[in-house]
Amino acid sequence: MSGDNHNHDKGLEHDLRILARRQDRRQVLQWMAGATLLVGCGVGTEGIGIEGAGAEDVGSDGLANCSTIPEETQGPYPGDGSNGPNALTLSGIVRGDIRSSIGSATGTAAGIVLTLKLTLVSSTRSCTPLSGYAIYLWHCDRDGKYSMYDLPAQNYLRGVQATDSNGVVTFTTIFPGCYAGRMPHIHFEVYPSLAKATSAANKIKTSQLALPVEACKTVYATTGYTTSASNLSRLSYAQDNVFRDGTSLQMASVTGSTTAGYIATLPVAIPA
Helix, strand or coil: CCHHHHCCCCHHHHHHHHHCCCHHHHHHHHHHHCCCCCCCCCCCCCCCCCCCCCHHHECCCCCECCCCCCCCCCCCCCCECCCCCEHHHCCCCECCECCECCCCCCCECCCCEEEEEEEEEECCCCCCECCCCEEEEECCCCCCCCECCCECCCCCCEEEEECCCCCEEEEEEECCCCCCCCCCEEEEEEECCCCCCCCHHHCCEEEEEECCHHHHHHHHCCCCCHHHHHHHCCCCCCCCCCCCCCCCCCECEEEEECCCEEEEEEEEEECC
């Protein structure tokens, strides 16, 4: 698998959106990313902070309003029916633990355990939790390969969850690898409901989650991630063709260890 196979051209619309971003806002984002005090978005404090909020984003209730997470490419391996196979139609795809294949496929992805918690909130209604939506999530294995494409006999590391009353979905997965040309990342699509989460035609948001470099280095020093360690050493978020415009709204907060596993949290704000 070459780096070229993972090259994503996001097109003119994305470039115009980046050019339209205000420079003073980016300076605020950089300052806030280093702040040690995090203020909740009104949906609980775990993993939710004021990253990405500027001074103009603070409402009268004193809580930071969430900025809409950037739209990103789905990449060449979505498995949502838009580019070949459709994992969304598989029996059992609605699940929390996505480490093993389902249906007639067998196999379990090896790697350091990662518990991923996304909190879906409204960017237009003061971070109100969005209940009853569906999030489809997928990523590569520790070797940088994608099920259903690089590994056609497998469909692991793909799953759908409905957001609970707090807008939260939780997935149990493995820490993804790093392949040539891309920083470590996790893809996801947002759907208005589980009933609609059957085809890419119904999605309302597509984005990607980034992972802190230090956590990646620690994981990639363990058995099985040697290739990922080598690839990561030659990359940076500043060079990444998806995240080079900034990661303030997409960088997950990660805690844990290689022995106990890791927990990654991220607020996902959409205009709903």
